[in-house]
Amino acid sequence: MAWQHQAKRWLYLTHRWVGIVTCLLFAMWFASGLVMIYVPYPSLSPAQKLAGAQAIDWRAVNVPPPVSPDTRALTLEMRDGQPVWRLEPWGAPTITLPAHGGAVLPPVDAAVARRVAQGFSHTTVRDVKQITRDQWTVAGGFDRHRPLWKVSLADAAGTQLYVSSSSGAVVQATTQRIRFWNWLGSVPHWLYPTVLRQDNAAWRQVVLWVSGPCIAGALAGIWIGLLRTRVGHRRFKGGRMTPYHGWMLWHHVSGLGGGLFLMAWIFSGWLSVDPGRLFQKADLPEQAERAYAMGTPMPSVTLERLRALGSDARQIRLSRDGGLARLAIFNGDGIRRVYDASNGQALRPSDATIAKAAQTLIPSGHLIAIERLTAPDAYWYDVGALPRLPVLRLRFDDPAQSWLHIDPETGVIIEHLDSRRRTYRWLFDLLHKWDLNALTLHRPLWDIWLWLWSLLGLVTSVSGVWIGWKRLRRA
Structure with a gap:
């Protein structure tokens, strides 16, 4: 024809x-x-941030946790040699306050960025310049840190660190080798100039x-x-x-x-x-999420208790997700210890306690299954490595067939997966990366x-x- x-x-x-x-x-x-x-594309992992962070100088810490009803979480850490409290108000940018009475936090200028980078890397700084963005900080996740201070180190690896102008923390790191291979890898692959x-x-x-x-x-x-x-x-x-x-x-x-x-x-x-x-997942109801994260009062925690529990800590975080106030102590080796903030005892919350608090997050459905994962599976995995374990998986019978992945120690919601995102996992992740545990873990x-x-x-x-x-x- x-x-x-x-x-x-x-x-x-x-x-x-x-x-x-x-x-x-x-x-x-x-x-x-x-x-x-x-x-892969460069990123600074939490473990790398902790490894480069300065140990908390307890001699200089004399301001107790500035708790308020609107504070979602508090973090104590060092900033340019000074202890600071990072306040995380609900729905607002993080606020940084001195943890030493009478101290004044200077703006993050070139001199501060230089000292922060030197303390983080223990290496001499060769050059510091301010940028809005470049190839390695172009993603939207860096917007809250702009402008950035790009600090070039005088080391053989050609390391460049990026210091946030808002928090004064190192938020990105690259080396000459990583930059070279990414110009041949991620940048052309993602059409990412x-x-x-x-x-x-x-x-x-x-x-x-x-x-x-x-x-x-x-x-x-x-x-x-x-x-x-x-x-x-x-x-x-x-x-x-x-x-x-x-x-x-x-x-x-x-x-x-x-x-x-x-x-x-x-x-x-x-x-x-x-x-x-x-495949955009449905958002959790804001009021329900706020109630889950801030539903219990933050107890008064003394500096003596913090010092006793975290004498060698790089970071201490107070939170109250899932109806329990917690203290998370992070050391330079990345190991985390979690305590009950009200009494300083080691915390082992039951899965049922977290599940009860999490039921309000999915008001259109009922909790139908609770599962504690101690090994990766098709929906909880990390390419080439083990994911964070154990993790709590809660399944609901709402119209979106929601799953929640929750850290069983801190109660933090790690991931919200509905049926659309689980379908996307197979149509994109599998077909593009072939990220089956049977392959990536072997x-x-x-x-x-x-x-x-x-x-x-x-x-x-x-x-x-x-x-x-x-x-x-x-x-």
Whole structure:
């Protein structure tokens, strides 16, 4: 039929001309994705922050915890050699107050940033300059710290630390090696240059409209690959299943072998920015969340008790999530100890106590299951490592089928997963990162799996680029 002939012609034309550009993108994405397996985007973990933090100078601490009804949590730590209280009011920015009577906290200028960086790294500072953002601080999570002080250290690794102008704390760190590999990894993979990523709305649109044609090109290629494959008796000359030779043969065979993986990968990449906000989870009711976090009065805690419990602490945090006032003591080795804030005794809250308080967070449903996870599973995991354990999982029968992951010691809500986010876990995380515990906890199985399919994708992409280049030269 004429319409079938015309449809096939457009199929070939679409794949040919869209494929020239999309294969370049695919080659870049597969190569940069392999880099990201070993060098992820830089971030400063809580453990790294504690390791670099100064031990609390108890000789200078003489201001008791400034508790107020609107305070969600309090943290005692050091800032530029001075002890400070960090107050976290509900729905408002953190407030920093001196923990030493009569002390005045100077603004975070270049001199303060230099001292903070030196204390954090125990290394000489080479240069300090103020920035609004750069490639490693472009994400919105740094907005509350802007402007930032970028401190370059005089070490062999070429370390750069970023000090918040609001808190005076180190909030990001990179090395020359991490920066180099990220220019070959995360930056091209996420289409993440600063000039684009600083406008989140524009960046999302670029990702959507760049990856969209790639889906069309991949679909057309898979269809053509199947049309040009003969498995039965009517094979091509010489009994071959494919009519192609040379670069076209490589493109055809690798495209068929890795086509479904490539399709799943680009589709999940398109989903990474959640088009249409289809997988945006429902928010917890603000009043219920506030009641959960601040429902019990914060008891008066003496400095003597804090000093006795945290004599070698880098950070002490007072909170009252889930109806129990707690003291969390953090040391430089990252180990956390949790106590009852009212009496200073080691705290072992029952799962039932937390679950009872958490029921109010999901007013449209009832609690139907309580589970204490002591090992990772399909929804609680960390790629290549063990997640925080144990963790409490509460399941509800509300319309969104909500799950809550809660720290059983502190009562902090770690994660809220509803049915949409659990679906997203499979459509994006699995298809894009293949983050099954069976693979990631038994490396190098995960590495081999990703390398196998990525190499197939690279062969498909590179051969497509070469074929397209030859076609353009003849055009």
